Amino acid sequence: MMVKMTVQGGLIYLTLTLFAATVIARRGGWRAIGNAFWGTGFVAAVASVAWRGLHTGHPPMQNLFEFFLCMAAALWPLSVWSRWRNGLDTTVQDALLGMLILVPAGFVFGEEVRRLPPALQSALFIPHVGSYVAGYVLLARAALMALPLFRRDVADDRMRQAETASRQTAVVGFVLLTLGLFLGSLWGKICWGHYWQFDPKEMWSLATWLVYAGYFHERLAHGVRAPRTLAALLWIGLLFIVLTLTWINLSRLFAGMHNYA
Amino acid sequence: MRKLLNRWTGPAPAAWLCWALSLGAVALAFPGAERAGAWMARPVMQAGVALLALLFGVVGARAVLRRRFDSALLHVGCACVLAGWLMGRHAVRHASPDHPCIGSMVMVDGEESDRLWEGPMLDRSVGRLPFSVRLERFFVERYARNSDDRDAGRDAPVREYRSRVTITEPGRPPYVANVRVNEPVYVRGYHIYQMSWGHSTDRLGRPIVYTVLQVIRDPGLRLVYAGFTLLFAGILFFAWRIFRIQGTSAREVPA
Numbered sequence: 001m002m003v004k005m006t007v008q009g010g011l012i013y014l015t016l017t018l019f020a021a022t023v024i025a026r027r028g029g030w031r032a033i034g035n036a037f038w039g040t041g042f043v044a045a046v047a048s049v050a051w052r053g054l055h056t057g058h059p060p061m062q063n064l065f066e067f068f069l070c071m072a073a074a075l076w077p078l079s080v081w082s083r084w085r086n087g088l089d090t091t092v093q094d095a096l097l098g099m100l101i102l103v104p105a106g107f108v109f110g111e112e113v114r115r116l117p118p119a120l121q122s123a124l125f126i127p128h129v130g131s132y133v134a135g136y137v138l139l140a141r142a143a144l145m146a147l148p149l150f151r152r153d154v155a156d157d158r159m160r161q162a163e164t165a166s167r168q169t170a171v172v173g174f175v176l177l178t179l180g181l182f183l184g185s186l187w188g189k190i191c192w193g194h195y196w197q198f199d200p201k202e203m204w205s206l207a208t209w210l211v212y213a214g215y216f217h218e219r220l221a222h223g224v225r226a227p228r229t230l231a232a233l234l235w236i237g238l239l240f241i242v243l244t245l246t247w248i249n250l251s252r253l254f255a256g257m258h259n260y261a
Numbered sequence: 262m263r264k265l266l267n268r269w270t271g272p273a274p275a276a277w278l279c280w281a282l283s284l285g286a287v288a289l290a291f292p293g294a295e296r297a298g299a300w301m302a303r304p305v306m307q308a309g310v311a312l313l314a315l316l317f318g319v320v321g322a323r324a325v326l327r328r329r330f331d332s333a334l335l336h337v338g339c340a341c342v343l344a345g346w347l348m349g350r351h352a353v354r355h356a357s358p359d360h361p362c363i364g365s366m367v368m369v370d371g372e373e374s375d376r377l378w379e380g381p382m383l384d385r386s387v388g389r390l391p392f393s394v395r396l397e398r399f400f401v402e403r404y405a406r407n408s409d410d411r412d413a414g415r416d417a418p419v420r421e422y423r424s425r426v427t428i429t430e431p432g433r434p435p436y437v438a439n440v441r442v443n444e445p446v447y448v449r450g451y452h453i454y455q456m457s458w459g460h461s462t463d464r465l466g467r468p469i470v471y472t473v474l475q476v477i478r479d480p481g482l483r484l485v486y487a488g489f490t491l492l493f494a495g496i497l498f499f500a501w502r503i504f505r506i507q508g509t510s511a512r513e514v515p516a
Contacts, residue, residue, distance in 0.1 A: 193363075206283075211280065
C-alpha cells in the first residue's frame, strides 16, 4: 500500500473520487449530477492515460499499471454502448468496477518501470495479460447485468433485456478469455518449452473457461426458461475469476510457474 | 438410435460435461504441475482424453450436417487440440535414443555435444540429436545497479542471458545461432530453449559458468495450433451470431 505523490497519482485519485461521487449521486437520486460526475471521471481517466503516455514517451500499454489505467478509461464508452445497444443504465455498476480497477493502480502497482526478468520480456506479455484483464472486466459486467434475472417480480421484457445484455457482454468476455488462454499457451511454448504444463493457474483458468462454456451450452439447451440458472452461472464464473485473481495468485498452496513476484 | 444420439450429443448434456471437466481441472490444480502432469500421462487419462476428442469430432461433424458452422469450428478445433496433445504424449512414450523427444544439455564455453540428458542432476542419457550443438560463448547481462540494490548489498537483477551456439547439421555448413529466453532456436523438428544457467567449479577448482539448454520435439504442435485457430474462429463466429440474433427472438432454436 503506497500513496503516489505525483501528477500521475493525483489524476488517478481524482478519477477515483469522481467515480465514487458518481455512485453516491446516483444512489442519492441526483441523476443528472451523477451523470456529470461519470462523464468528468472519464475525462480524468483519459487525462491519466495521456499523462502516462507523454511522461514515459511510449504508448501506455507496456505494463499492468498502464493497462489498468486504460481499462478505467474504457468503462465510460462501455456504459454508453450498453445504453445505446441494450437500453440498460449501467452507470453505477461501471463506476464501482472502475473504482475496483483503480485501487490497484493507485495504491498497489508502482509507477516506475519494473526491471523485468528475462522470462517476462516478451511481446506476448501485454496481449496475454491484457486479454485476461479486459475479459475479466467484461465478465464481471455480465454478472452485474444479470442481477435482475434473480428476481421473481421483474417484467418479462425487462428480464429479456437483462438476459440479452448479459449474454452479449459475456460472449465478448469469453472471446477475450479464449484469446488470453491461447496467447498464454503460445507464450508457454516459446518460453517454457510446452504449451500446457498443468500449472495450477492454467488449470484454474481452464476451469473458469469451462464454466462459461457450460453457461453458453445451457443457454442453447434451455433458452431463457431458467433465467435464475443463467444468472447463477455467470456469478459462479465470476467467483472462479475472483478465486483465480486472489487465492490462486497469493496462496502458497498453488505455487507454480506463474509466480514471478 | 438417432434420437439417442440427438439427446446425448446435444447442448444439455454438454453443459453438464463442461462443469464436470471444470471440477476436474480444479482438482488437478491442487497437486501441483508436476504431479498433475504425471497423472494425466497415465493410460487411463490418455484414453479419456482420446474419447473426449472423438466426442468433439462427432459433435463437430453433426454440426456441419446441421449447417451450424460456428459450432462445427469450435468442436473440431477442440478435437484437434486434444488430438495434437495426444500425439505429443505418444511421441514422448515412443521416444528412442536415436530419436529423443525431450532432454537437456549442460555446457561450458567451447564444449560441443549432441547428447541429451534427464533427471534432477541431468546424469541420465536420453539419446542423441540428429545435429550437434557447440557453445561458443555464454553471456549474462545485468541491469544497472540502483540504490535499492546497493542498500540490500546485492547484484542488480539479470536482464538477459543467452547462449551463442554453432549448430552442425549433416549436409549443411555449420551456422551460428543465439538461444535466448523467449527466443528458442528451431532445428530439424527440435526447439532449443535457454532454460537456466549457474556457477560451478571445474576439476582444478577454477570457477566456471555453465548454461542449460532444453531441447524438445513435439510432432503434435502444428495440430494443436491449427486447433487453436479453428476454435478461435468458431468462437468469433459464435459471438457474431449472438449479436446478430438480438431483437429477432430471445429464445432461438437450440443447435
